[in-house]
Amino acid sequence: MNCYLSESGVDLLREIGNIGIGNAVSSLSQLLNDQRINIRMPEVTVVSLGELPDQMESPEKVVAGIYVEVGGSIDLHMIFLLPLESARSITASVSGGLVRELDEMGLSAVMEVGNIVTAGYINAFAGLTGFKLIPKPPAVAVDLTEAILGSILAEVQAAEDFVILIKTGFETGESDIEGFLCMIPARDSFEIVYKKLLEGASDESGAG
Template sequence: MNAQGPSEIQLDVLREVANIGCGHAVNALARLVGGKQVDLSVPRAMVTVAAEVAEQLGGDEPVIGVKLGMVGELHGVMLFVLPARDGASLGAVLLGHVSRGPELESALRETANIVASACLSAIGKLTRWKLLPTVPDLHRGSAREVVSAALRETEGGQTSPVVVLEARFSAASAPPVSGRMLLVLERESSRALLQRLGV
């Protein structure tokens, strides 16, 4: 990995890491929504900045985001992001009734914690590293506000390039739910991960 970021070959490897990690995360999400099918897009790996990530998530669109840090050899954040209406829908599926306020937020935090743990556990098996998420932190607001808050502590926040592994998911629940999972790695962690994988 050079100063400009990963090469195309390295990005392909990171996509495969995301594919494995997000696959485990989606399986965990499917169990949470009662075994219903959850579809996952082919994860993307890209080098970008927080402002661009925010635009891809909808810019001014209202979202709910749950941020988790990482404990172990990787440093960065995981961000579980849903459109605001889908956050409420997921809460209804999880709890069996429409909810708002603390009850809904608690359910979404726990969901993000389980999904993030599954993703990091899968990556940990690839690398033989012990990786755990930190306590989940929920943010509401526009996609721009949520991403800015989540990435503020990651290598200079808005202006510094970061490696983002992103996957879209949709659950065939009633009502349907869709969102995204992002794994944002600091550059040194990206290098360490690629080195650990022999790339």
């Protein structure tokens, strides 16, 4: 069954992406509570794993990457990438200026931001599907985009072959913060989601 490659499957992935990112960005704006954030329209695309590094504007750029593996009703992987300048500005903002460098405390702050942003996404996804989604503790690294993606993809390559890539952009009063959020659902997991949401849709049309 190739429902995840059909047009409606891609549409569904986009919709999950849009709702998830809306919630994730709300969490981020709450974190940066003193700054007004303008959100650029999120770009949600579905790409194959092999294409992912090329989708990043600068695969050779150094970024802070947060990786979260999610279990529970279904399995999925979340990756949140922040260019270093963005990681530094967010860290400074959330710490009230106390932490400005990506040292041990700075990375810990980046990890917490990644944790909250990915949780915003996961919570929206759980609300949409009625699933219980339980993330494992996040991992954080600072490296080249392609190196971070490579090491994560090596782990998930066996089971999944597409990624929901959500490029998000935010502008704050002080500085431009941009970030990339990717969700990689396990193939079997996506089929479960697809069936569940279609059931919900037909229930609603049946009742209404």
